[in-house]
Amino acid sequence: MYAGARWWRLDIHAHSPASFDYGGLEGKANEELKPSFKEWIKAYIEAGVDGIVVTGHNSHTGVDPAREALAQLREEDHDLPPFVIFPGLELTASGGYHVLGIFAPEADAEIVNKVLNLCAYSGTRGDSDETANKTVLDAAKAIVAEGGICVPAHADQSRGVFSMDPRELHALGSVDSVIAVEVIDDANLGKAHQWGWVPVLGSDAHHLTTEGCPEGHEANAPGTHLTLVKAEKLDLQGLRLALTDPTESVRRFRSGDEDPNRVEHGYINRLSVVHGEATEEYRFGPWMNCLIGGRGVGKSTLVELIRLALGRSHELAGTVAEDLKRFEPTADGSRRWWDEATRIIVDYTRNDQLFRVTWSGNAPESSVLELQEGSSWQLQSGRIFDRIPIRVFSQKQIYELATSPQSFLTILDDMPTVEKSAWDEEYELLELSFIGERNKLRKLRAEADKTDRIRGQLEEVQGRLKHLAELRATPQYQELSATEERIRDAGAAERQA
Incomplete structure (x- = not known):
């Protein structure tokens, strides 16, 4: 409902x-x-x-x-x-x-x-x-x-x-x-x-x-x-x-007309918080996810709890990050809002599938993502902020973003339709492929340098052989060869005698 x-x-x-x-x-x-x-x-x-x-x-x-x-x-x-x-x-x-x-x-x-x-x-x-x-x-x-x-x-x-x-x-x-x-x-x-x-x-x-x-x-x-x-x-x-x-x-x-209750976008169904002696539940609809209340009633706290459960605390920067440090999963015990008994559950619907994210204070740096299949919940893999692409903005964060000229481009990069994660993965693969090709090029260049050196040595040997062939064609070489032949014959006769 x-x-x-x-x-x-x-x-x-x-x-x-x-x-x-x-x-x-x-x-x-x-x-x-x-x-x-x-x-x-x-x-x-x-x-x-x-x-x-x-x-x-x-x-x-x-x-x-x-x-x-x-x-x-x-x-x-x-x-x-x-x-x-x-x-x-x-x-x-x-x-x-x-x-x-x-x-x-x-x-x-x-x-x-x-x-x-x-x-x-x-x-x-x-x-x-x-x-x-x-x-x-x-x-x-x-x-x-x-x-x-x-x-x-x-x-x-x-x-x-x-x-x-x-x-x-x-x-x-x-x-x-x-x-x-x-x-x-x-x-x-x-x-x-x-x-x-x-x-x-x-x-x-x-x-x-x-x-x-x-x-x-x-x-x-x-x-x-x-x-x-x-x-x-x-x-x-x-x-x-x-x-x-x-x-x-x-x-x-x-019958056959489009059902207006069917929505294409994802939305939060429910936020449940267990903290201290209190257990509170907040339900939302697919067309209006909003919190209405006077100043100081806890609207910003609920926003930060959603951020904490969905693993988006790293998105905070500057003075906002320092002001909201008590909601970070790495906050020390003296400053943090939560304790080891705190639990946050976020129900999220996307593509007619119901997901459940469970965050607990005894494991603050990782939430558990589950998908409802029939009457049971099945554990899911992947990064939660990819599977549940919700951007969370507090009033202070929006003010901080307004002072940064690159903030709007950063928000656009994180939109699901932009698919920045897929672009990042493709860029990483291309970068690794480029590095691999550069290594192959270095190896080929080294082999090319070695080939050039060996070719030079070959040319030097071929030059010597040519020079030797020219010497063999001279009368002096012919006379030397005949003299050596006579010496060998005389030696053989001496050994025979």
């Missing part, structure tokens, strides 16, 4: 098995077997819907059975996701126009009967063809008087208010009783804006699955057509506040 506001999936027009036409064609009684209320509620929960408005035709009969079914499902499954049931109705006003009434989840189902009586509905409860004796404008005022929200149903379709007499429509648009309208076709959104109404969307589903819908009709089922409401809590007040800021807080949604 998020802290703060999030987008809730609400079906503002949900027909229950109590509706006479559920399981068949709208407006036509269906005598076939219908699903149980437990099956009906479960279908919405499994479709990822957070809440429904039970809008029976001129009736409240589906509200309490829906609540009982939800209670039974929760007893059977304690891990059932949160699910909100708003009591409501689809009233057929005079002229046959359909109007939705939405009331607070805690309201008694009898509030629907009261509105029906105020609108002078005397027909059969659950019948959509019989009409009240009050106009759409009267019905809107009655719903608002009982604390509800009035939403004209499928305004651009059959029995919708866009087909009203222009004078009646103008009268309806000139009052504050109607602030939203259900619009089915996107092409008709401009008509809602013309009257200052917020366009919303409900399923008006009469079947559990799209396969059960008759041919020729839009396939509506739990989760196919919804209104997304951005609020801290899914209740009537949250819905009412969202409708006052529709651009930022209300979206019409069909």
